[in-house]
Structures are given as structure tokens and as C-alpha cells.
Amino acid sequence: xxxxxxxxxxxxxxxxxxxxxxxxxxxxxxxxxxxxxxxxxxxxxxxxxxxxxxxxxxxxxxxxxxxxxxxxxxxxxxxxxxxxxxxxxxxxxxxxxxxxxxxxxxxxxxxxxxxxxxxxxxxxxxxxxxxxxxxxxxxxxxxxxxxxxxxxxxxxxxxxxxxxxxxxxxxxxxxxxxxxxxxxxxxxxxxxxxxxxxxxxxxxxxxxxxxxxxxxxxxxxxxxxxxxxxxxxxxxxxxxxxxxxxxxxxxxxxxxxxx
Numbered sequence: 001x002x003x004x005x006x007x008x009x010x011x012x013x014x015x016x017x018x019x020x021x022x023x024x025x026x027x028x029x030x031x032x033x034x035x036x037x038x039x040x041x042x043x044x045x046x047x048x049x050x051x052x053x054x055x056x057x058x059x060x061x062x063x064x065x066x067x068x069x070x071x072x073x074x075x076x077x078x079x080x081x082x083x084x085x086x087x088x089x090x091x092x093x094x095x096x097x098x099x100x101x102x103x104x105x106x107x108x109x110x111x112x113x114x115x116x117x118x119x120x121x122x123x124x125x126x127x128x129x130x131x132x133x134x135x136x137x138x139x140x141x142x143x144x145x146x147x148x149x150x151x152x153x154x155x156x157x158x159x160x161x162x163x164x165x166x167x168x169x170x171x172x173x174x175x176x177x178x179x180x181x182x183x184x185x186x187x188x189x190x191x192x193x194x195x196x197x198x199x200x201x202x203x204x205x206x207x208x209x210x211x212x213x214x215x216x217x218x219x220x221x222x223x224x225x226x227x228x229x230x231x232x233x234x235x236x237x238x239x240x241x242x243x244x245x246x247x248x249x250x251x252x253x254x255x256x257x258x259x
Contacts (some may be wrong), residue, residue, distance in 0.1 A: 011042070012197065012198075012199050012202050013044075013107075013202060014042065014044040015199065015202055015203055015206060016202060016205070016206040016210075017048070017206060018206045018207065018210040018211060019178075019205075019206050019210050020044075020045060020048040020049070021048060022177065022178075022210055022213075022214055023106075023135050023177060023227070023229060024048055024049050026173075026175075026177070026229060027049075027104075027133050027135070027229065027231065028049075028052070030102060030131040030133060030172070030173075030231050030233075031049075031052070031054070031101070031102050032054075032100070032101020032102045032127070032129075032130060032131075033054050033055040033056070033101055034054070034055055034056045034057075034058075034099070034100045034101045034102070034127070035050070035054055035056065035057045035058070035100060035101065035102045035103075035104065036058050036060060036093075036098075036100040036102070036103045036104065036122075036125065037049075037057065037058065037059050037060060037104045037106070038060050038089075038090060038103065038104060038105050038108055038122070039060070039061060039062070039105065039106075039107075039108035039111070040059035040060060040061045040066070040070060040085070041061065041066055042066055042069055042070070043059060043066075043069065043070040043073050043078075043079055043083075045106050046059055046070070046079055046083060047073075047078065047079060049104070049106075050079065050080055050082075050083060053080065053082065054082050055082065056082060056084070057080070057082055057083045057084070058083075058084055058085075058086055058098075058100075059083060059084065059085040059086070060085075060086050060088065060089065060090065060093070061085060061086075061087060062087065062088060062089050063087075064087050067085050067086075067087045070083075070085045071085055090118065090121040090122055090125060091121060093125060098125055099125065099126070099127045099130075100125055100126060100127060100130060101127050101129070101130045101131070102130060102131050102132075102133065103122045103125060103126060103130070103131070103132045103133070104133050105122075105132070105133065105134045105135070105136070106133075106135045107135060107136060107137070108136075109134055109136050109156075109164075110136050110137055110147075110152045110153060110154055110155065110156070111151050111152060111153070112153070113153055115153075115154075115164045116163075116164045116166075119132065119164055119165065119166050119232075120166045122166075123166040123168065123169060123232075126234065127234075128234055129234060130233070130234060131172065131231055131232065131233045131234075132169065132231070132232040132233075133229075133230070133231050133232075134161065134228075134229070134230040134231075134232070135177075135227060135228070135229050136155070136156045136227065136228055136230075137152065137155045137156070137226065137227055137228075138155055138156055138157060138176055138182075138225060138226055138227050138228040139155050139156075139157060139182070139226075140154070140155050140157070142155055142182070142185050142186070142226065143155050146196050146197070149196070156228045157228065158174055158228070161174060161228060161230045162174075165230075165232055166232075168234065169232040169233060169234060170232070170233055170234075171230065171231070171232060172231040172232065172233045173229065173230065173231035174228070174229070174230045174231075175222030175223075175225075175228070175229050176217075176222055176223060176224055176225030176226075176227065176228055176229075177213065177217055177222065177225040177226070177227045177228075177229055178209070178210065178213045178217070178225045178226040178227055179213050179216050179217050179220050179224040179225050179226075180209050180212045180213045180216060181205060181209050181210070181213055181225070181226040181227075182224055182225055182226040184205070184209060185226055213225070
């Protein structure tokens with residue numbers, strides 16, 4: 001399946017190095033030896049998340065032009081040699097031939113119209129002790145013309161994540177990140193109404209706001225933030241305790257507040 005990406009923000013958000021390091025540090029304990037990155041884009045997120053050697057890291061990307069860029073980065077050594085790329089979607093991967101310890105959706109799930117079907121396909125590709133990790137924009141009240149322009153169907157809250165979680169998986173971590181960024185987004189929406197962030201704004205957010213959010217998010221017990229992070233694991237996964245996750249919670253159950 002070939003798809004051309006409609007957004008142009010990937011080049012700008014490639015500069016969000018502190019942000020990638022922040023959420024990367026919170027999800028890295030759930031990484032196994034075989035990783036599937038769904039919607040790998042330009043491979044910029046891969047550069048930061050694949051810093052530790054793995055047995056296999058498959059970059060799954062529906063845009064053939066982006067696939068060629070990722071291939072070039074692997075060839076030039078900008079991405080590690082254990083990385084490879086496949087032009088397609090989870091529907092193009094054979095369930096019997098492909099099993100992964102970790103499946104990543106980093107700013108991807110909001111682009112997919114049927115997120116429940118997508119996560120169900122991912123669950124079928126997951127190893128018995130594996131995890132699905134989602135990082136996505138949070139809160140419908142922050143939905144903006146920029147979201148629409150780059151093809152977002154929705155922004156998530158905890159309830160929506162629980163609703164989309166496939167049967168047989170449990171929520172191991174569910175939290176909001178970037179509390180300061182959320183306040184700035186509200187100010188932009190209500191006061192400045194800037195529809196598209198500039199490179200200068202992204203650099204300021206990454207260099208000045210994210211370090212402050214890293215300090216304050218824990219103070220707010222990860223209940224405020226511009227992004228939501230969710231880790232979904234196979235039930236009775238023995239790796240959960242060592243990763244420092246919350247106690248097992250079925251996706252239909254209650255996780256903190258309903259927001």
C-alpha cells in the first residue's frame with residue numbers, strides 16, 4: 001500500500017530533540033529486542049529511540065518517498081544497521097511471520113480513522129510478552145486548524161485510550177506529558193490563534209518549555225499535559241514490574257480520573 005503524507009510538519013518537529021528524549025526515557029523500559037515502529041516518517045524519531053542496540057527494528061511507513069529517505073539514512077549510518085524499512089501498513093504484515101516485542105505509535109494513531117481496528121491488528125502482531133506504546137496529542141479542547149490541516153482525526157484523553165485498547169491487553173501506563181506546553185497551547189488557541197507553529201516556536205518549546213514540563217509533570221502526577229502516553233501490554237506480563245509500570249488494569253477499567 002502506497003500513501004503520500006499530506007503534512008509538512010515532520011521537518012519542523014525533527015528539531016524537537018528534548019521532547020523525543022523526554023518521552024523516549026519514559027517508554028524505553030518497555031522496549032524489547034524486536035521493535036515495530038508504525039508510521040516511521042522521516043526516521044528522525046527512530047534516530048533517538050533506537051540508540052540502544054536491538055535485534056530488529058522495523059520502520060513501517062506507507063509513504064514510499066519517506067521509505068527511501070529512511071533507507072538512505074540506514075545506508076549512511078545515521079540509523080543503526082539493525083534497522084530496516086517496509087513500505088506498507090500493519091495490514092500488509094503477515095501475522096504468522098511477524099511478531100514483535102514492542103510496537104510503537106508515536107504521533108501516528110491520531111492520523112488513522114479507525115484506531116480500534118488498527119490497534120487490534122497490532123495486538124495480533126504482538127509477542128506474548130509484548131507492549132504497544134502510544135504517544136498522541138491530547139484533549140479535544142485543544143483541537144485546532146493545524147490538527148485538521150495535517151490530517152488528525154482526533155486528540156485523545158484517557159477514556160478514549162481505554163476505549164480503543166484491544167481485548168486481551170491491559171493498561172500498564174497511562175499519563176499526560178508536557179503540562180506547560182498545554183498551557184501555552186491554550187493561550188495560543190484563545191489569544192494568538194496562530195494556526196501553524198513556526199520553526200522558531202518549536203525550538204523555543206523544545207529548548208525552554210520541555211525542560212520545565214519535565215520538572216512539573218511529576219508534581220501534577222502526570223494528570224496534565226498536551227500529549228498522552230499509553231503502554232498496553234499482554235495480560236500477566238512478567239516484564240511489567242521490572243519496568244516500573246502501574247498495576248495491571250484492564251482497558252475497560254478505571255485509570256485515575258475519567259479525563
